[in-house]
Amino acid sequence: MRGSKPRLDNVIPMKGDMTAPVPDPMSEMSAEGRAVWERVVPHVVQKGHWDDSFADMFAVYCEAAADFLKFTGEIAAFGAWYEVQTRNGMQQKKRAVWGLRQDAVTTMNQLAARFGLTPVDAARLKSGGQLDLFDDLMRQLDGTD
Incomplete structure (x- = not known):
């Protein structure tokens, strides 16, 4: 005798088989920001x-990353500085796009840490955050380690 047919509602998927849906980018984002998303x-x-x-x-992170790419391309095409004649001779001045790129990098760094997008922050999020300073010592003293 073969037994009853299997029920699919009682099968627990393996962790590798579980896929969470990936959300769509916001419609208000730029095309470059959506590409980063x-x-x-x-x-x-x-x-x-x-x-x-x-x-x-x-979305803010993605727009900052898109700005970084755009500003880097502009710097590659036109340079990071220009020269002006002053009463003290020729001086080199940074282009405005250089400062805009630095702002985008700052925003990206701040938000990348929150989402675990850097190796250090990914490890921090994986470990569950900050640990107790004396946790190992207390376990050894208690004999539980």
Whole structure:
């Protein structure tokens, strides 16, 4: 006798088989920002660092990354500085796009840390955050380690 047919509702998927849906980029984002979103968000979701309440802040990160790429291209095309004649002779001045790129880098660095997009921050989020300073010592003293 063969037994009853299997029920699919009682099968627990393996962790590797579980895939969370990747959210679509916001319609208000620029085309470049949406391209960054589509490239980076799947990795954030896969690592388990995504929550729908993060969408606005991640959109800011994506726009900053898009700005960084745009400003870097402009610097490559036109240079990072220009020369002006002053009463003291020729002086080199940074172009405005150089400062805009630095602002984009600062924004990216701040937000990348929150989403675990750098190696150090990914390890920090994986470990569960800051640990107790004396936790190892107390376990050894208690004999539980």
